[in-house]
Amino acid sequence: MGEHAATGIEKWLLDKTGKDIYFWNFIVLMFFTLFEVGAVFFDEIPGTEIEVTRLMVWVILIGVGIIKGYGIAAYFMHLRGDPSIYTRTALFPVLFVLLMLWGIGLSNPEAVTELPSWCTPDWDYATR
Amino acid sequence: MSAHNNHVENSTWMRAVMMAGVFLTIGIIAFAALGVGVANQKHEVYMDAKEEYYDAKEDPLATQSDLDTLKQKYEKTHHSFLTYRVAGLTILVMCFIYASFLGIGGLFNALQPDEEHGHGDDHGHDDHHEEHHGSSSPIIFSLGVLLFLMGFPSFVVACKALMSQGGTFAFSDFALSFVGLTVILFGIANWWKEDLPFIGYGEQIATSAPFEGEHIRKAGVWVFIMSEVMVFATFFSSYLRVRTEWCTDWAIRASEEGDSCYGVAEGTVVTASDLLRYDWEKLMPGAINTFALIISSYTIVLALKIAKDKNWEAPTNFMRIFLPDKKKAIRNYLIATLLLGSMFIVLKLVEWSHLVAEGFDVGSPQGSIFYVATGAHGLHVFVGLLIMLYLIFKADTVGYDEENGQGIEYFGLYWHFVDLAWVVIFPAFYLY
Structure with missing residues (x-):
């Protein structure tokens, strides 16, 4: 979120439209929020008979989430332009987050009742 | 008082006490208007609809269609009543807390004797070389x-x-x-x-890796955000853990023979998103909140942008009313951020009241994880609003400029993180 000289796409947008990257980032975030709400709200794609399936919703929500997350982190929090140590700091917990999401969230839906034997000692209260 | 004067009279703090009075007045007026005036009218309509529905239930001539219509009306009027009552009460409580923070903090500082500033001139230019000591x-x-x-x-x-x-x-x-x-x-x-x-001179700089040459406060905020990512990851992984086991309507419809949810009756497990996503009126508070947070992220960016702009000039169009000069423009953008954040809390509690009225409370695993995760996020928003009160006070008194604007920048990082967390929570808990 610091102030840096506009470069690359930031400079191009500023030259072409007269509006800075923050404005366009804001517009993109608003558009994609509208899109994700619409995607879930409609059972069929408007104007067609194509059903909005569960898989389609997954793809849209995750895809939009990544785009919005990038927009906020890269431009509003200004990780693009700040020294890379801040990006590395921000990404550091991702390893643990992935471990939690995979290790707790997705890989073991049966939880303690289905844990492998090596982590369930043969104590009565643990296996009862 | 110039932003380049680092001597602040303690009497300046009386302005915080005055701001506290303004918040208290706003809270009382909003509560009287929404929570009592409008809510009482809505309550009468709700009681009539309730009576009508129960009378119809006793009436042997009433058809199922009539009962359904009356039940819908009964629920709708109840939600309408709750909207105004909860909104009024929330605004009152929030304004009371805002007033307490500003009032007590301001009074405490105003009552302290002024420090002697024997060195340097009255404009404090010699103080530029002072270290910004730890606190x-x-x-x-x-x-x-x-x-x-x-x-x-x-x-x-x-x-x-x-x-x-x-x-x-x-x-x-x-x-x-x-x-x-x-x-x-x-x-x-x-x-x-x-x-x-603090006018931006003497910001402590890290002298060793990995943040060598960077502002220590900024590095601190990023490390704090890192720990916050972990907090929200625990909520999210817990949610994912239970969610993958639930036979939600969506999972049942997508299941095939042999799947654990195959043949399970729909409606067995009801999540918050089942109650919210199919009805535009119910989804609206969450959707508006999403837009509110994005707009508030933009308004705080604009406040910082103006603070950092040495050559900023007031706009020549109608926006000049809101942005007459640099100091007021920054303050007003911060006030806009505060208003949007406050609206987020009000709508969140209104939405919760509707869900509780429909029987979706903390008593179920679905309710428990929903209220804990969204509540923790709401708490983060509220803490941010309390910090914002101080930023508004500073913007209104000492003012921000290109030298001390990093105060807005570092708080902005936290505020954007709160927005970022909502980017994950909203689709996961409200839409899917």
Whole structure:
């Protein structure tokens, strides 16, 4: 979120439209929020008979989430332009987050009742 | 008072007390108008609809279609009543807390004697070379939080008893939490007092890897955000863990023979998103909140942009009313951020009240994870709003410019993180 000289796409947008990257980032975030709400709200794609399936919703929500997350982190929090140590700091917990999401969230839906034997000692209260 | 004058009279703090009075007045007026005036009218309509529905239930001539229509009307009028009552009450409580923070903190600082500034001229240019020393305030604040949380269990029991929800209490049950709150307020007031004269000179710079050459405060905020990512990851992984096991309607419809959810009756597990996503009126508070947070992220960026712009000029169009000069423009963008954040809290509690009215409460695993995760996020928003009060006060008195604008920048990082967390929570809990 610091102030840096506009470069690359930031400079191009500023030259072409007269509006800075923050404005366009804001517009993109608003558009994609509208899109994700619409995607879930409609059972069929408007104007067609194509059903909005569960898989389609997954793809849209995750895809939009990544785009919005990038927009906020890269431009509003200004990780693009700040020294890379801040990006590395921000990404550091991702390893643990992935471990939690995979290790707790997705890989073991049966939880303690289905844990492998090596982590369930043969104590009565643990296996009862 | 110029932004380049780092000597601040303690009497300046009386302005915070005045702001507290304004918030209290706004809270009382909003509560009287929404929570009492409109809500009482809505309550009458709701009671009529309720009576009509129960009368129809007793009537042997009433058809199922009539009953369904009347039930819908009964629910709709109840939600309408709850909207105004909860909104009025929330605004009152929030304004009361805002007023307490500003009022007590401001009064505490205003009553202290002014420090002697014998060195340098009155404009403090010699002070530019002063070091920005470390502060004890965060430690005092943390001690207050510790005491508050230690007393919190008996505080909750006493509050429940006080609201006639069963049990007994003694005033001593409040003691530890109140001591904690007092220490928190003292720590915050002292923190404000130390920061208010800070004009951007003497910002501490890290002298070793990995943040060598960077502002220590900025590095601190990023490390703090890192820990916050972990907090929200625990909520999200817990949610994912239970969600993958639930036979939601969506999972049932997508299941095939052999799947664990195959053949399970729809409606067995109801999540918050099942109640919210198919009805535009119910989804609206969450959707509006999403837009509110994005807009508030943009308004705080604009506040910083103006602060950092040496050549900023007031616009020539109608926006000049809101942005007449640099100092007021920054303040007004911060006020806009505060209003949007406050609206987020109000709509969140309105939405919760609707869900509870529909029987979706903390008693179920689905309700528990929903309220804990969205509540933790709401708490982060509210803490951000309390910090924003101080930023508004500083913008209104000492002012921000290109030298001390990093105060907005570092708070902005936290505020954007709160927005980022909502980017994950909203689709996961409201849409899917």
